[in-house]
Amino acid sequence: MVPPELDEGLPLEKVKDFSLEELLGMAIKAEIGARKFYQSLAERIEVESLKEKIEWLAGEEGKHEALLRKMYESMFPGKGVFFPKEHIGPELKPVARELHSAQDIIELIRWAMRAEEIAAHFYEEIEKIVETDDRKRLMRYLSDMEKGHYYTLRAEYELLLDWEMYSQMMHVGP
Amino acid sequence: MVPPELDEGLPLEKVKDFSLEELLGMAIKAEIGARKFYQSLAERIEVESLKEKIEWLAGEEGKHEALLRKMYESMFPGKGVFFPKEHIGPELKPVARELHSAQDIIELIRWAMRAEEIAAHFYEEIEKIVETDDRKRLMRYLSDMEKGHYYTLRAEYELLLDWEMYSQMMHVGP
Numbered sequence: 001m002v003p004p005e006l007d008e009g010l011p012l013e014k015v016k017d018f019s020l021e022e023l024l025g026m027a028i029k030a031e032i033g034a035r036k037f038y039q040s041l042a043e044r045i046e047v048e049s050l051k052e053k054i055e056w057l058a059g060e061e062g063k064h065e066a067l068l069r070k071m072y073e074s075m076f077p078g079k080g081v082f083f084p085k086e087h088i089g090p091e092l093k094p095v096a097r098e099l100h101s102a103q104d105i106i107e108l109i110r111w112a113m114r115a116e117e118i119a120a121h122f123y124e125e126i127e128k129i130v131e132t133d134d135r136k137r138l139m140r141y142l143s144d145m146e147k148g149h150y151y152t153l154r155a156e157y158e159l160l161l162d163w164e165m166y167s168q169m170m171h172v173g174p
Numbered sequence: 175m176v177p178p179e180l181d182e183g184l185p186l187e188k189v190k191d192f193s194l195e196e197l198l199g200m201a202i203k204a205e206i207g208a209r210k211f212y213q214s215l216a217e218r219i220e221v222e223s224l225k226e227k228i229e230w231l232a233g234e235e236g237k238h239e240a241l242l243r244k245m246y247e248s249m250f251p252g253k254g255v256f257f258p259k260e261h262i263g264p265e266l267k268p269v270a271r272e273l274h275s276a277q278d279i280i281e282l283i284r285w286a287m288r289a290e291e292i293a294a295h296f297y298e299e300i301e302k303i304v305e306t307d308d309r310k311r312l313m314r315y316l317s318d319m320e321k322g323h324y325y326t327l328r329a330e331y332e333l334l335l336d337w338e339m340y341s342q343m344m345h346v347g348p
Contacts, residue, residue, distance in 0.1 A: 049237075056230070063223075070343060134336055134339045137333060137335070138333070138339075140329075140332045141329045141332055142329075143329075144328045144329035144332065145326065145329045147325040148322045148323070148325035148326040149322070150322075151318045151321040151322035152319065152322040154318045155314075155316075155317075155318035155319045155322065156315075158311055159311060159315045161311070162307070162311055165308045165311065169241055169244060169312065
């Protein structure tokens with residue numbers, strides 16, 4: 001079951017139905033959503049090492065938003081960002097409910113992995129559309145960063161499945 | 175040309191020539207080497223956003239060392255860690271020289287990517303050897319984390335290749 005923090009969105013093939021301006025608007029919106037999701041998730045997590053990792057992800061998404069806004073401004077100078085109501089791929093939303101168990105956290109991390117994985121592919125699709133080398137490069141950067149997030153989350157996910165071990169291992173000092 | 179910060183080491187197939195105790199000793203040594211490499215590299219980098227990312231990697235490797243030491247202690251209680259002189263895959267060493275150009279940094283990041291990629295495979299090999307579920311899980315955790323590092327580095331590498339763009343994009347505020 002898809003949780004309230006994830007909006008499934010359109011499949012990747014729909015990229016071709018939108019203009020670059022719209023796609024960038026979607027990307028910026030997705031980064032904002034991801035940042036708020038991770039921030040709200042971190043607030044609900046007590047295990048310090050995991051909280052820190054999720055806060056780190058929130059900060060990263062904030063930086064991506066800034067990079068995308070800068071690119072948007074260079075391509076559409078003076079225009080405010082246009083946010084289409086549709087979006088490609090899953091979109092993360094803030095966690096507004098109490099999380100009652102490790103299982104709740106595990107489920108959300110699993111969905112976040114899915115969102116990160118598809119975000120990586122979304123940037124690869126935009127890379128094909130933008131024309132200059134520097135913009136292609138920036139899309140590859142964002143795609144690789146999201147892949148990095150995916151593996152970081154997958155690592156935590158795998159260990160969280162054995163909660164007893166997780167809490168034992170994660171109380172090690174630096 | 176292999177830089178002084180990278181010791182090539184033995185190919186992955188050699189894993190079978192060593193005991194688990196030796197392999198864990200190699201893994202701990204590699205994490206220590208990677209931490210010192212990233213710390214010394216961060217000290218030599220002036221671009222704040224890149225410096226922070228490299229410092230973050232150093233901190234992560236420090237945590238991996240602690241996890242591995244905990245596992246080692248649980249498997250070989252009371253024994254000090256045995257560090258074999260050989261090691262599997264590339265081993266990173268501290269950066270002891272001045273870096274004169276962006277190109278020097280780019281080269282080191284490329285080698286670090288290689289070391290992270292092979293470290294991920296090294297942990298996959300150890301996963302096959304350890305017998306209990308919790309230890310297999312920990313090896314998958316470490317393997318995925320190193321894959322995450324690989325993509326994080328690849329993202330930076332890709333953008334660093336266009337230094338003018340990098341310095342321009344990376345001065346964006348949060």
